[in-house]
Amino acid sequence: MVILDSDARALFAADVTASLQRTPRELPSKYFYDALGSSLFEAICQLPWYRITRAESALLATHAADILSTYDDPLDLAELGCGSGNKLVTLLAHGGASVLRVQLIDLSRAALEMAHSQVAPLVVEVVALAGTYEDGLARVPANRDERPLMMLFLGSNIGNFDRPAADALLSTIRRTLRPGDALLLGADLTKPVHDLLLAYDDPLQVTAAFNRNILRRINDELGGTFALDGFAHHACWNGRERRVEMHLVSTRRQVVRVAATDIEIAFESGESIWTESSYKYDPEEILAAGAAAGFGRGRQWIDPLARFALTRFDV
Numbered sequence: 076m077v078i079l080d081s082d083a084r085a086l087f088a089a090d091v092t093a094s095l096q097r098t099p100r101e102l103p104s105k106y107f108y109d110a111l112g113s114s115l116f117e118a119i120c121q122l123p124w125y126r127i128t129r130a131e132s133a134l135l136a137t138h139a140a141d142i143l144s145t146y147d148d149p150l151d152l153a154e155l156g157c158g159s160g161n162k163l164v165t166l167l168a169h170g171g172a173s174v175l176r177v178q179l180i181d182l183s184r185a186a187l188e189m190a191h192s193q194v195a196p197l198v199v200e201v202v203a204l205a206g207t208y209e210d211g212l213a214r215v216p217a218n219r220d221e222r223p224l225m226m227l228f229l230g231s232n233i234g235n236f237d238r239p240a241a242d243a244l245l246s247t248i249r250r251t252l253r254p255g256d257a258l259l260l261g262a263d264l265t266k267p268v269h270d271l272l273l274a275y276d277d278p279l280q281v282t283a284a285f286n287r288n289i290l291r292r293i294n295d296e297l298g299g300t301f302a303l304d305g306f307a308h309h310a311c312w313n314g315r316e317r318r319v320e321m322h323l324v325s326t327r328r329q330v331v332r333v334a335a336t337d338i339e340i341a342f343e344s345g346e347s348i349w350t351e352s353s354y355k356y357d358p359e360e361i362l363a364a365g366a367a368a369g370f371g372r373g374r375q376w377i378d379p380l381a382r383f384a385l386t387r388f389d390v
């Protein structure tokens with residue numbers, strides 16, 4: 076198992092400082108996923124109101140053979156943001172293709188370790204890359220050989236990028252791939268606002284804990300003084316941008332310090348920190364984004380009830 080790392084703590088500190096001082100205040104959602112944040116996310120995926128994971132797993136299980144059908148010879152897989160590795164296991168178990176090497180890319184070491192232990196018994200070799208999507212994409216070519224490679228970007232992780240950044244990421248993925256390769260993209264679709272709000276503000280408040288955990292992480296890793304009961308979870312639908320936004324709203328006037336970067340921030344009551352956007356797509360829009368990134372026309376498998384799409388783009 077190969078683990079590549081960068082100076083993650085320094086980057087975390089710099090990102091926290093810059094984003095908290097922005098107007099409106101922000102925190103990058105990629106920092107949700109420490110060990111506890113990843114466990115909370117796994118719990119979200121089991122909530123009845125959050126249907127993305129179950130819908131995608133069902134599509135993968137039902138259509139795996141079709142999704143991998145053009146590969147008669149052995150191929151490799153790489154997954155950006157593999158999480159626990161469950162989706163890879165589903166694809167490998169139902170796909171019937173011969174997969175030799177799998178490259179796992181995730182920010183969370185805990186997630187990488189779990190994915191590694193799940194996937195290793197099913198393939199010949201697993202390479203684990205700890206880092207951002209960009210770090211991972213830069214390293215994928217050096218860890219492959221002549222076999223075709225299917226890149227997986229699932230779970231609607233694309234939805235956590237604003238639309239220009241999503242387009243740029245799709246272009247980077249396209250440039251990383253070669254003729255004969257493919258991208259399998261999972262994206263959540265627009266649906267009734269009531270359903271979206273329940274998915275991101277669940278009655279069990281698991282999503283609230285997931286959101287607040289970023290403050291706990293700043294306290295633990297960067298010497299922050301966030302009072303966790305001083306920030307309320309808030310999810311709303313931004314219809315103009317077609318995204319669910321998550322915020323942490325200060326419930327009182329308060330001052331927070333972050334020792335690692337020596338900053339002090341005064342929050343007004345009601346002032347919010349914007350922690351995440353989850354953009355929702357229409358099926359045609361996904362096909363158009365793939366074409367604009369330089370892929371051929373995509374094939375789609377859609378769950379019409381949960382409103383979720385898997386799209387395979389060939390190079």
Ligand code: AVI
Binds near residue numbers: 119231232234282353
């Ligand atoms: C990882 N990502 C696609 C999730 C989403 O739906 O945007 C993260 C999440 N945030 C709140 N619930 C789940």
